[in-house]
Amino acid sequence: MKLNMKKICVILCIIGLCICNVCLGVRVAAKEGGKMYQQDEDAFVLSNNSFYRTHKKECRRSMHSYLAKKEVTCYKDPESNMKSSTFEKGSALYIVCTYCTNFDTWGLASKNGIDKWVKLRDLEFVEDLNSFIAEYWKEMGKPKNAELKKALETVAGTLQKDIVKWSYPCSGKVVGTCSKKEYPDMRSIYLSDIYRDKQGRYWKIYGGGEFYDMESYAICLSDPENDQIAKEITLTKPYAGGKYSRWLVAIPIGIVICILIVGVIIFRVRRRLRIKNMAEDV
Numbered sequence: 001m002k003l004n005m006k007k008i009c010v011i012l013c014i015i016g017l018c019i020c021n022v023c024l025g026v027r028v029a030a031k032e033g034g035k036m037y038q039q040d041e042d043a044f045v046l047s048n049n050s051f052y053r054t055h056k057k058e059c060r061r062s063m064h065s066y067l068a069k070k071e072v073t074c075y076k077d078p079e080s081n082m083k084s085s086t087f088e089k090g091s092a093l094y095i096v097c098t099y100c101t102n103f104d105t106w107g108l109a110s111k112n113g114i115d116k117w118v119k120l121r122d123l124e125f126v127e128d129l130n131s132f133i134a135e136y137w138k139e140m141g142k143p144k145n146a147e148l149k150k151a152l153e154t155v156a157g158t159l160q161k162d163i164v165k166w167s168y169p170c171s172g173k174v175v176g177t178c179s180k181k182e183y184p185d186m187r188s189i190y191l192s193d194i195y196r197d198k199q200g201r202y203w204k205i206y207g208g209g210e211f212y213d214m215e216s217y218a219i220c221l222s223d224p225e226n227d228q229i230a231k232e233i234t235l236t237k238p239y240a241g242g243k244y245s246r247w248l249v250a251i252p253i254g255i256v257i258c259i260l261i262v263g264v265i266i267f268r269v270r271r272r273l274r275i276k277n278m279a280e281d282v
Contacts, residue, residue, distance in 0.1 A: 045097045045108075049115045051077035052108055055099060062095040062107060063134040064238055066123035074116035078106035084116060093123065094130060103242035120240035127235045129207065129216040132168035135235055140193040143202070148194065149186045151202055151222060156183055163224040165217040169195045169203035172231025175217050183224060194221075197232065 045052065045061055052059055068091040076082040078099050087093065087109070095107035096115060105120045125131070133140070162177040184192075184204060195203040201223060207216030220229060 047096055047108060047110075047115050049108060049117075051079075051099075051117065052097065052115070059097040059099050059108075061134075062098045062238065063130060064095050065126040065128045065130040066093045066095055066107070066109075066120075067091070067126055068093065069122060069124045072118050072122045074109070074118055075106075076117070078104075078117055087111070087116075087118070092126075093118070095120070095123075098238070101242050102244050105238075105240050105242060120238065123240075125235075125237045127167070127171065129168045129205065129218060131235050132171070132218075132233070133205070136169075136195065136233075140195045140205070142192075143194055143196060145186070148189070148202060148221075152184070152186055152189070155222065155224065156185065159183055159225065161225045163219050164227045165206075165219060166203075166229070167217065168233070168235075169205075169218045169220070170197050170229070170232035171218075172229065174227050178219075180224075184221070189221075199232075 045056075045059065047053075068087045068089050070089050072087040072089075072091070074084045074086060076084050078101050091111065093107075093109040093111055096110050097108050098120065099106045099108070099117075106117050107120050107123070108115050109118050159180040161180065163180055163183055164174055165176040165178060167173040167175050189204060192204055195205065195218075197203065202221040203218050204221055205218050220226065223229065
């Protein structure tokens, strides 16, 4: 039994709609650097933003640093198109937490005590102390007192030059120096969080986190004068996409377009054949 063109078009449209529904129904897990992005159980964010307060359980702590790649538009919240203001190109931003919508990850950007929602796609990730703390905070802590005290006393008695400041532990990036007189003793470091790298070196963190407006850096307590410590840690760029991949929309749309094009071609071929048959009959 031959199908007429109208039935063929209806069937093709139904097939296209089914493909769209199947594709959009497949949720893409948000990944960060190949690993599933999981919220820290004890994470908390201090913010008076109204959207954050009502969607707190759906937000994830970030604490990463970014730069505005261009003039970045700020929105009232991630689920509205209401624009509030802009950040100038090159603005240094501290993302307090993130919120994931269908096609974008949004960040609550903190600057000068004001929190605003922006798209992470519009920002450039910065490898600095804040981003280091956000990624390595579980590995920071207070080592055994006797062990650290021995290391501090051993180094303190050999200092001759200024102490090197690093952007973050094992970053390979020097950001300045300070006097050897500022090398900490056990008493001044007692409440500090210390990071110990794979080489067994101790690092002390200065600033970062809630001290974002202050100078942030790290010093190598085990080798404070050495400015040739190679980069050993590359920080992971946070995920900036949404719950669904944009390809899940582009692909079915492309399929539907292809189906329609094929349908038009079939229609034209059939029409020409019909006209040709009618001319031969005459």
